[in-house]
Amino acid sequence: MARPYNFSAGPAAMPVEVLEIAAREMLDWHGTGMGVMEMSHRGKAFGEIAAQAEADLRELLAVPSHFKILFMQGGGLAENAIVPMNLSRGGVVDFVVTGGWSQNSLKEAGRYAQTHLAASNADSRHTTLPAPASWQLSPDAQYVHICSNETIHGVEFQALPDLKALGSDAPLVVDFSSHVASRPVDWSRVGLAFGGAQKNLGPAGLTLVVVREDLLGHALPICPSAFNYKTVADNASMYNTPPTYAIYIAGLTFQWLKRQGGVAAMEARNIAKARLLYDFLDQSPFYENRVAPDCRSRMNVPFFLKDESRNEAFLAGAQARGLLQLKGHKSVGGMRASLYNAIPIEGVQALVDYLRDFEKEMA
């Protein structure tokens, strides 16, 4: 049987080529006589792996030289605390709440800063995006936080807000966990971006932080050294032992992305993949997606069977067809298909074929 398509929201499908290389190199990386897991993070071999991963990521995402790339631990959830510990200076921080993740970020930041809700889409149950012109930004905010793609609710910013144009000098903090490397980033609008690796980059346990250099050096005294961005940056992400194997796998993924044509090429594919699925859902009387068309996520597509009594049959049939991990998040229900970079359009076509067949079968 062909390899199943895995629509998990994360940890998620990896490129097959990456897994094949990792399996082949497991006991001996490039003739060193060591697997990557066995290498000292201070040694020459791992130093090469980490430097290459960082350089490839900088190229792929076109990260300007005045931004530092940090490889950390703790995931997006830990960053909800680590960002305000590093950037808030205990002052006011603005949050734009657009779904489960930004809601969590707001709550956690309250331990370290005075949080201000600048805008919210709670009225629409997180199915729209509040227009930036309507945001109530604080004049003295230390930063403005958004989640540029809400994994649970399937809402995505199609462009990052231009805070300067909105009259704010605050840096923009972006949680881009679940769509990093799926589309280009306009760094001129960003102060800091962070993301867990386990969607589009690599294994869970690696966290990516990209931070403008001028924002370093203002951590609160209670910020743990291991999570002080300046300390991490000054030590090239090796102040504490980094998650070495996860960095290696992410590096293999970066090389795979380059072979695919880079982020612009991935974006074109991701647009085509998302369109294929949304177009099918929209024309069907059997399924529905509840997110407003202009802010639908290309990466995470929550959808519902209008007759939810058929959910279990749907999932069992999908599993039998080799379409895995389609169950929706518990806070939203229904189904969710995550179409990260590692999902080829053939996988989306297989899903659409199944959606059509299941609909007919139930008619």
Added chain:
Amino acid sequence: MARPYNFSAGPAAMPVEVLEIAAREMLDWHGTGMGVMEMSHRGKAFGEIAAQAEADLRELLAVPSHFKILFMQGGGLAENAIVPMNLSRGGVVDFVVTGGWSQNSLKEAGRYAQTHLAASNADSRHTTLPAPASWQLSPDAQYVHICSNETIHGVEFQALPDLKALGSDAPLVVDFSSHVASRPVDWSRVGLAFGGAQKNLGPAGLTLVVVREDLLGHALPICPSAFNYKTVADNASMYNTPPTYAIYIAGLTFQWLKRQGGVAAMEARNIAKARLLYDFLDQSPFYENRVAPDCRSRMNVPFFLKDESRNEAFLAGAQARGLLQLKGHKSVGGMRASLYNAIPIEGVQALVDYLRDFEKEMA
């Protein structure tokens, strides 16, 4: 050529069988059609992997049922902050400083608690251990911190201190990163033990915490949710996405340890391995180990060539013989051989053979 022996202090040598299984299962774990890296942490398959890993570890280390086992992120260095955020209640904490790691722990805890130096071996340059009877314990300490094996300085407690017998009711906090699973743990003397996985358990990026249940629930308000032990425990280590692949590899290592006869069998082998190396070093006029015999680490053996001008030739010759990563820590210099569980006695014998040959060659 035979596989080299890798004496890295961590990340460190892994059992070959573990790497072979991991390579074989990389694209498909047990017929699920997914590699472990690709599994949702909330799914059935990964749930089984995590539960088995925890059960095996509990059996191997004989962890009593009133202790929780937590799989976290951040490494020992992050725990230096996370422990006092969870256990200090902002009060007094006692530290016994016996090397680089406990020194770091003391420094970091000062952000959250009133630290008290109860004992130190700094006078001997970390080559002895202060007798517990001489420790100046605080009457009101929230806990007493020790590092039971100092990776850098090669000093190991051969028994955990009995704080009750010393007149203290404070829980003992043990950093056992670099000798966990190399010998049994007397849990009756422990309140909390933590360790990075990357020495004896698995890949870097996974942190093990074993904590007595009655110590949960007292975190400082500034403790990030992701690092609040109670939150982590209440969610079976899945409050934030855990480092799933690292947990899987650690689980394979636990199964390997069970096949080897468990921790008691490993201890017998580790005693034999350490004796082989220390006995050779002690009889040689060419090398020296500077640690007092009664507190020498079985896991980490720092040693010096008496003529340090030969260090580079020594390391180059070792590399040529397939004896890897023997360079000492920068703060101590010289050499260091780490003899973790994955190093067989044949590896130690190969090292001793090389030590002898190099000494003869230089004579």
